[in-house]
Amino acid sequence: MSEPTLVFEEPKQRKKPPSHFADFTPEERRAKVEELGLPGYRANQISTHYFTHYDDDPESWSDFPAAARTLVRENLLPPLITLVRSITCDEGMTRKDLWRLHDGVLVESVLMRYPERTTVCISSQAGCGMNCPFCATGQAGLTRNLSAAEITAQIVAAARACDRGELPGGPTRLSNIVFMGMGEPLANYNAVLRTVRNIITPQPDGLGIGARSVTLSTVGLVPAIEKLTEENLQIKLAISLHTPDDELRDSLVPINLRWKIKEVLAAADGYADKTGRRYSIEYALIRDINDQKWRADLLGRLLKNRNAHVNLIPLNPTPGSKWTASRKEDERAFVETLENYGVPVTVRDTRGREIEGACGQLAALEISSRP
Ligand code: SF4
Structure with missing residues (x-):
């Protein structure tokens, strides 16, 4: 199979x-460790510290030779992300972290x-090149892809x-991961796939979280969905459709100018057939x-015989935007x-509303409040 051509470059x-x-x-990790002049088995130790104990500071590893730690x-293990600030809401049950990267x-x-x-x-890109007009991240454009690490x-x-009990309710286990933060994950395919493998590979080489607990959300980069299908992973695919008609989708999700709804759904059907997993819209x-009755009818007709369910998201309006959430009725x-x-249809819980919960909003605020 040929490599998909991804249209949005950095x-x-x-x-x-x-x-x-x-x-x-x-x-490769074993080889890297050996290149440093250390025995290959040290890679297992590093993996255990990082993926099992979530400890990325070798200086604290008592089972590791002091001379090799630095x-x-x-x-x-260079530090890659530095916490700028955290904001919590929902009585502490939701926490949004803003990270500064090396650059x-x-x-x-x-x-x-x-x-x-x-x-x-989580975020897979800094900014996003997909330019959806209702989204704060999309307004800022793409800065760059994130690395897998x-x-x-x-x-x-x-x-x-979770492990250290930083959220109310005591220590717990991180159980689910969704690629729905900043960025279009499939436009950063290789780094996202390496990350997925870091998530689903059993400990010590990965976090050992089941593929079925991972959701990857895409606006519909068809060749990349087809490539993902060939990986035959059990991760859940979510398609950000936002409307059942090409006319509106061309402006709401501009990548629709390249791949139409029919093609996107055909690719998602292919994913569901191969993996046996229902996808979400x-x-x-x-x-x-996009909340009119006739559009609901059209969406119903489009999906009634497909292995899909709909996840309705009450829009979290971005500051100064003309777009707002639908009336409850x-x-x-x-x-x-x-x-x-x-x-099948669910309405998504609107966690994080008071902390600018739509993707990209916290970073957008931080940038706009800089002197
Ligand atoms: S909605 Fe998603 S794909 Fe569209 S611009 Fe925002 S982050 Fe990118």
Whole structure:
């Protein structure tokens, strides 16, 4: 199969993030460790500290030779993300972290504790090149792709916060990961796939979180969905559709100019057929834009025989935006219409609303408040 042509390149060359242990496969990690003059088995120790104990500071590793700690830190575990600030809401059960990367770029992740699970929503790019007009991240454009280790570091930080009981309710286990923060994950395919493998590989070489607990959300880069299908992983695919008609989608999700709804759904069907996993349709309900009854009908007709469910997202308005959330009665009517077609539908919990919970908003605020 040929490599997909991804249309959105990084706008300019930036200094690459330092390479890191989590950028590599387990075999490559062993080779890197040996290149430093250390026995290959030290790679297992490093993996255990990083992926099992969420400890990325070799200076604290008592089972590691003191002389090798600095070597490992400088060459394999350089600090990649620095916390700028955290904001919490929902009585502490939702925490949004803003991270500064090595080149000053800002990204964010959101950790959400629910009674039955704890989920982190991570960023895969700094900014986003998809230019969806209702999204704060899209307005800022793409700054650069994150490396696999920069994405993985957000997850390890979340797992550490859970393990150390930083959220109310005491220590817990990070159970779910969603690629729904800043960026289009499939436009950063290789780094995102390395991250997925870091997540699902059993400990010590990975975090040992089941593939079924990972959700990857895309606007519909068809060749990349097809490539992902060939990986035959059990991760959940989410398609940010936002409207069932090409006419509106061309402006709401401009990548639709390249790949139409029919092609995107065909690719998602292919994913569901290969993996046996139902995919989800993400639909941000925007008042008087895409929340009409006729659009619910059209969506119902489009999905009624597909292995898909709809996740309606009450829009989290961005500051100064003309887009706003649907009226509750329109939201209810939308749900009922889909149910009449037998299409499974849920309305997403709107965690993080008071802390600028839409993707990219915290970083956008931080940037705009700089002198
Ligand atoms: S909605 Fe998602 S894909 Fe669209 S601009 Fe925002 S981050 Fe990018």
